[in-house]
Amino acid sequence: MTTNVGILGATGAVGQRLIQLLDPHPQFEIAAVTASEDSAGKTYREAAKWRIDTPIPQSVADLEVRQTDPTYVPNDVDLLFSSLPSGVGEAVEPKFAEEGYVLSSNSSNFRTDPDVPLTIPEVNPEHLDLIEVQRDERGWDGAIIKNPNCSTITMVPPLAALDDAFGLERVDVSTLQAVSGAGYSGVTSMEIIDNAIPHIGGEEEKMETESKKLLGEFDGAQVRWNNFAAAASCNRIPTLDGHLENVWADTSADVTPEEAAEAMASYPSADDLYSSPEQLIRVFEEPDRPQPRLDRNRDNGMAIAVGGVQETTNGVQFNCLAHNTLRGAAGASILNGELLLEEGHL
Amino acid sequence: MTTNVGILGATGAVGQRLIQLLDPHPQFEIAAVTASEDSAGKTYREAAKWRIDTPIPQSVADLEVRQTDPTYVPNDVDLLFSSLPSGVGEAVEPKFAEEGYVLSSNSSNFRTDPDVPLTIPEVNPEHLDLIEVQRDERGWDGAIIKNPNCSTITMVPPLAALDDAFGLERVDVSTLQAVSGAGYSGVTSMEIIDNAIPHIGGEEEKMETESKKLLGEFDGAQVRWNNFAAAASCNRIPTLDGHLENVWADTSADVTPEEAAEAMASYPSADDLYSSPEQLIRVFEEPDRPQPRLDRNRDNGMAIAVGGVQETTNGVQFNCLAHNTLRGAAGASILNGELLLEEGHL
Amino acid sequence: MTTNVGILGATGAVGQRLIQLLDPHPQFEIAAVTASEDSAGKTYREAAKWRIDTPIPQSVADLEVRQTDPTYVPNDVDLLFSSLPSGVGEAVEPKFAEEGYVLSSNSSNFRTDPDVPLTIPEVNPEHLDLIEVQRDERGWDGAIIKNPNCSTITMVPPLAALDDAFGLERVDVSTLQAVSGAGYSGVTSMEIIDNAIPHIGGEEEKMETESKKLLGEFDGAQVRWNNFAAAASCNRIPTLDGHLENVWADTSADVTPEEAAEAMASYPSADDLYSSPEQLIRVFEEPDRPQPRLDRNRDNGMAIAVGGVQETTNGVQFNCLAHNTLRGAAGASILNGELLLEEGHL
Amino acid sequence: MTTNVGILGATGAVGQRLIQLLDPHPQFEIAAVTASEDSAGKTYREAAKWRIDTPIPQSVADLEVRQTDPTYVPNDVDLLFSSLPSGVGEAVEPKFAEEGYVLSSNSSNFRTDPDVPLTIPEVNPEHLDLIEVQRDERGWDGAIIKNPNCSTITMVPPLAALDDAFGLERVDVSTLQAVSGAGYSGVTSMEIIDNAIPHIGGEEEKMETESKKLLGEFDGAQVRWNNFAAAASCNRIPTLDGHLENVWADTSADVTPEEAAEAMASYPSADDLYSSPEQLIRVFEEPDRPQPRLDRNRDNGMAIAVGGVQETTNGVQFNCLAHNTLRGAAGASILNGELLLEEGHL
Structure with missing residues (x-):
């Protein structure tokens, strides 16, 4: 049993790393990728200028890129990895959380907000329980958790x-x-x-x-x-x-x-x-x-x-x-996703 | 009236910078260049693999490279700039000082010896007077002063x-x-x-x-x-x-x-x-x-x-x-040479 | 007697090189600099992200940047150096030529047009006389000449x-x-x-x-x-x-x-x-x-x-x-400017 | 059944690549590594300044480095990969061939000798049969084959x-x-x-x-x-x-x-x-x-x-x-080794 995941901001440098790491991941399956409006409707292969020295995973290459908006992301996606520019993240991530999505985000917005878990699973996994505080305060079904810079x-x-x-x-x-x-x-x-x-x-x-x-x-x-x-x-x-x-x-x-x-x-x-x-x-x-x-x-x-x-x-x-783009970004978000799964938050 | 100077270790990276800086210098005139034994007897142009993006000064290109030994350096040279490897500097610099030469040296040997002036002219010019202590203790006619790393x-x-x-x-x-x-x-x-x-x-x-x-x-x-x-x-x-x-x-x-x-x-x-x-x-x-x-x-x-x-x-x-090779090495030695001249030590 | 010159596209990489070369030039004097609309009105120092390892010439630093349009360039400018992006050059250079300005341009537009002189002064200075053909055909008082890529x-x-x-x-x-x-x-x-x-x-x-x-x-x-x-x-x-x-x-x-x-x-x-x-x-x-x-x-x-x-x-x-940015761009345009002056086209 | 192989010149850049590629190779087993005299007697880990971004294979790290001489290489080694400097290769490779060793060599010596096979298995595998000519002419039991530069x-x-x-x-x-x-x-x-x-x-x-x-x-x-x-x-x-x-x-x-x-x-x-x-x-x-x-x-x-x-x-x-160090050197030698094995020359 794998968990369907989506990637917000999938064409950027960290987005590409997320795909590289998630493709062989035993627990997650990439079900949706989003990017900015002008990429929407293209296949991922067309939309992304792929810059990693391993090939684009075949399963992702042909996925249709969606707009970064809850309307366009399928409901059976249980976890979203976000590597949006911080300005975009600030505007868009709450919409997803409101719609019930759980986000493991690498974007720098909200990291020091009191009710947002900022976690490194090996260091402070217990901070994850801030999710409950966050949901109480914001009235979200979903949640936003962050990895550090x-x-x-x-x-x-x-x-x-x-x-x-x-x-x-x-x-x-x-x-x-x-x-x-x-x-x-x-x-x-x-x-x-x-x-x-x-x-x-x-x-x-x-x-x-x-x-x-x-x-x-x-x-x-x-x-x-x-x-x-x-x-x-x-x-x-x-x-x-x-x-x-x-x-x-x-x-x-x-x-x-x-x-x-x-x-x-x-x-x-x-x-x-x-x-x-x-x-x-x-x-x-x-x-x-x-x-x-x-x-x-x-x-x-x-x-x-x-x-x-x-x-x-x-x-x-x-x-x-x-x-920096593995342990420091894409890998950090995935590790937080694994923690969310382990702790029963998905 | 210019002062005749020599360069010990003239073919290395700092030696080349010394030549580049000394060629147009109004107070100093390059009269001798030394290098290791296998370069001795060649012209400087032949001996040095010149790696600076300005041409070798004509006056230096045709100088004969001498062995790094007091025997081979003319007596009318009043100041020696040394950019020897520290091991060589440790062995050779005292011989020159003993023969009466004054050395402004960039080599790292002796820098923290109590009787060796380590000076940046804008910062601690008064340390230059350690020369007297040095001469007293070592019985030299010449002297060794150092610039820092x-x-x-x-x-x-x-x-x-x-x-x-x-x-x-x-x-x-x-x-x-x-x-x-x-x-x-x-x-x-x-x-x-x-x-x-x-x-x-x-x-x-x-x-x-x-x-x-x-x-x-x-x-x-x-x-x-x-x-x-x-x-x-x-x-x-x-x-x-x-x-x-x-x-x-x-x-x-x-x-x-x-x-x-x-x-x-x-x-x-x-x-x-x-x-x-x-x-x-x-x-x-x-x-x-x-x-x-x-x-x-x-x-x-x-x-x-x-x-x-x-x-x-x-x-x-x-x-x-x-x-690092101008203010931090060749230029630092030359500046110390200028201080030696100004203070009447040449 | 120096010739007043202007620089179209003065804030870019080639524009900065033009300024670096023209500042000490004995025949030319920088009288006007232009850039895109959002730089207009600022001083050159404010508008340009100066990236050359010599300082901005003082005389240029305080010049007001103008819009790249004949209306804003003073009439006593006798020669314009152009380092505009080719699309902009294509749109704007003819307007200047029509207004009587002579342009020595590095922009790639028009280079292979039959009536546009493409010259390297040491190689084909005689091609400069295409100016007459150009003026006949286009009805310009000014002219456009190009240096190659x-x-x-x-x-x-x-x-x-x-x-x-x-x-x-x-x-x-x-x-x-x-x-x-x-x-x-x-x-x-x-x-x-x-x-x-x-x-x-x-x-x-x-x-x-x-x-x-x-x-x-x-x-x-x-x-x-x-x-x-x-x-x-x-x-x-x-x-x-x-x-x-x-x-x-x-x-x-x-x-x-x-x-x-x-x-x-x-x-x-x-x-x-x-x-x-x-x-x-x-x-x-x-x-x-x-x-x-x-x-x-x-x-x-x-x-x-x-x-x-x-x-x-x-x-x-x-x-x-x-x-490439001196002989291959800024210097090439200036050399063509010198040829224009020498041949009496200014 | 794997073939025991040795590596001549195992500490250099190509030698390290040979080890990296041979460690997981299903047909070959590294049984001996040689280097210059001053490395002999050390473990490979001590002798080599390992510069590849994957760790030294454990099995090789503890091998004793031998001198590059037939006397010191065990007889049960059936194939030698050579990445010696060409001068050393010229002097030493024939000694090994004389002693019966088959060498797949990346060293540039002998490449254009008429009786030395120079092969890329996908391009000219039939040249391998020059081995017979070589043995006839040189009276060797072993053989030397080369990959190109x-x-x-x-x-x-x-x-x-x-x-x-x-x-x-x-x-x-x-x-x-x-x-x-x-x-x-x-x-x-x-x-x-x-x-x-x-x-x-x-x-x-x-x-x-x-x-x-x-x-x-x-x-x-x-x-x-x-x-x-x-x-x-x-x-x-x-x-x-x-x-x-x-x-x-x-x-x-x-x-x-x-x-x-x-x-x-x-x-x-x-x-x-x-x-x-x-x-x-x-x-x-x-x-x-x-x-x-x-x-x-x-x-x-x-x-x-x-x-x-x-x-x-x-x-x-x-x-x-x-x-260049995989297909162009270490990998090329190994591929020739595979061809030697396939064609029954080992």
Whole structure:
């Protein structure tokens, strides 16, 4: 028994990744794809400029693209993955939720709303129960749950490991982000070849706020955000996929690099979810790892890689890496979909 | 009246930059170039694989390359610029100093030795007087002075401005470094295309120690290192020239971003030195600047660019950029040479 | 005495290069800049996203951007440089010509029209006299002259040298083109990093037709196109500036590589024009030259570089390179402007 | 029943690809790996700087690396894959053949020797019988067979299709080659970022001679080389994997692009060999394909992709692409190994 799913915003960079990951997925079956109005009515093959180095799955290639509106999506679709631009997501996602659809959304809108679950299944699955709060407050039959931004998701699992074991006081984080994070046309070649850009609009704030919500406590009614100090500096570099981050983490308790590495390496994955890797955080001993091109694809792009763990002023310093359109976007939404299924929300 | 200068290690990446900068220099005249034994006897044109996009200066192209040994360097050379690999520098530079030569060296050996001046003329010119201590202790007629590592030199002027005005307590710094920093063959294309490497051997330590020495106080006998806490994380990215750095600076006194930017922008340059730019630190208001390709060449590659100045946990956070083989290496050595000349040490 | 000039389409990639080149130009003075409607009324600094690594010239930064319409351009402007998108150029350039303006245009529209001079001053300056034919036919007081496409202009001077000396029978040419040729946003980073694209829309045809017109004979009334066979294959590669081309040229007469190289190296430049380099075609003996990054900037980016001249099936094979936005676009238009001035057409 | 195989030169870029491909191979089992003397005695994991984005196969990681000498290779190894540098291959491969080993070699030495089979199993499997000539002449029990150079192998299958159907008269070919073709350290980042190099030492000659031998006729005693005219121009570009080539093919008979495409698309693969793709030559209709990053990995990197088929002066012009270290090196050697097995030579 598989669950019928739909993809809102299926032709974009994350939409293509969703299709690539969902096609072989044992629990989900792609039943509908939507895009903007001018793609509606075309086959997916015609509508999408497919940019992944594996072929378009045959079953999706011939699907008719629908308009991103509840009217056009069949009722037997039980779960919608959304990778809409945030402006569109803000306008359209509530309509779907109102019509009873459950959305696992990668769009950045609503992520820090108090009644919207923002979850990484291995880190804060209990936040999913905010769904009940959301339904009460908004009167929806459906629901909207969110995964965090790709740069946030890369650092949060190792930070969660540290917070659990030693208490997190302050985080300074510098990112080296791949161009795919901006979507297919987000960064021009003239901007980035032989260059780096020390600014990604809104990204620093996302990292600082989302991480505090993710590491916050859900008391049954609301999430009390974690109150560590966070300061991010976000850079775009000429890399295709994989966000690399340098993190300085001040902790409440003393911690040695070995203890920190051990806490990360033993941080549990979500065994019962199909897309969660066997080991969530892989800790490298080689000082020059992780590297985006060599390490982004481990465990189907769903692992978090950590390296360079060392002492720093008031805690530990380390590097972390995740595949930004897999673990950081499409894979994150699917994992949340698996959690919704597991927890009986579909 | 120009001063005859020689270049030790003239065929490497920094050696080529030294030639490019010295050729039109009004105070210096290239009289000798040295390289490894197998280049000795060839003309410079034959010995060097010239890789700069301006032609080899005619006057240098036909110079005979000499062995890197005092025996082979003419006596009328008053100043030697050294860009030798550090191992070679360690072995050879003292021989030259013993023979009476004054060396302005970019090689990393000896930089943190107590009696070796490590100077950025705009920041700590008074450290140059360590020469007397050095001569006393080592019994040399000549002398060795050093400029810092390219990644250090990028952040130290803005840090000096902050330290002077607000007191520096702690620095976390992440670097995005260009491949030219590793020399012409230091980074293979397969290592770095579509990739980033979160480790540069020894670089983090250089940034942490050299910056404390540079911002230390010279009391006439020794330099008392500045005692702020420093933690660096160094990354190589696919950029040709220009090191970009994200800095978090905790200060003793409260500071607003505006005050920090003002302190940096008004930090004095060295007016009387030819290669010092009119404005040492240029502060951008555009949040996406400085960028390596757009900003590395300002003021002949000798300016420090700063941007993204903003509040952070206990101070300010900012980005800085300098051209690593100009301001960060060849230009730094030449500027030290100009200081030596100005201060009457030649 | 300088000539007042205007720039149509001044905010784009070629427009910025025009400003960079015209600012220090001894014969021309920038008196007006135009752009699309939504930029009109702003200062140039506000309207343009300046992307060149030298600062915006002060005199231009504060100019008010005008609409691209004859109504808004002052009458004392004697020459207009046009770098409009071809669709806009097609619609607007005739209006300016009708109003009496002389246009030196880089836009691709009209290039192969029988009464429009398509000129490279060093190659076919006599084609400029088509202006009279054009004025007769169109009843204009002004005139439109064109420079060729950037990929055409790279190979035509060496081909002209071969055609003059040995007769050209057939040309196969493969291009490795820089991303700047597509304008600032023409190629996304996700398209081109770790990739190459073996197709540039319309480019092959431009190379095949424009080269035959350029190397054709003007008999006073019309240009009889050269009838060599031409087949181009155009590729985009991850390079910022500089088009590199591999050419196979079949000749009527026998030719040795030495003779071919000699014919190219001695092909005359246009001595009396300010922007024409001293030596038009520089022939490298090193087999691995020319290279885009090392050789594109020679002679202010106005030289044509040739290398790898060798025997091939029925003639010679060689590589050539030119800076696509300087010699291939902005510089080409300015050189045509200088020819117009020299020939008394302004 | 699997065949025990060894890998000579197992730590290099092609050696790593051999291991990646052989590990899951149903017919071969890696029993020995060799490298240079200073790696001998180490485990493979210690000796190799593994640079592929899939992990080192466990079975190989712990193998002891042996010296590249028959003395150190076990006798039960029935087939050796060789990816030695050509100088080493020239010295060492005959020793192995003399000792009775059969070598499927990717090294460039001996490729054009009259008694050495140079084969692409889908194109000229019958050349394999040169083994008998080789054994007669050299008195070996073993044998050496070769696959062609990576740039040759990319164009030869489509050329074979054209030659069979229409007769090949002349080929002009321009290559855009990936950096991995030069080995892990072959191209420095400073050479190739924002650049292209129009020369690869010896590569043009390899393409011109190897293709004539491959498309030649074996009459039982010798291979009579095909006598079409061939002229190659080889370029290195900033791409990691995948050689893209522009080909102009003059044919004896008239040919339309449709006929040419049809001849290529229907050219048979080697059904009975494990690594031969179902369809050898995939012909794209989209004019902007094939592209290295999007198309190099099809059919495990063993397919040849063709696109842009169009009329040219005396035949057809097209683009072709293959993965240079898979189809062009490691995969090519393995495919030859499969042919040796199939034909009973092991």
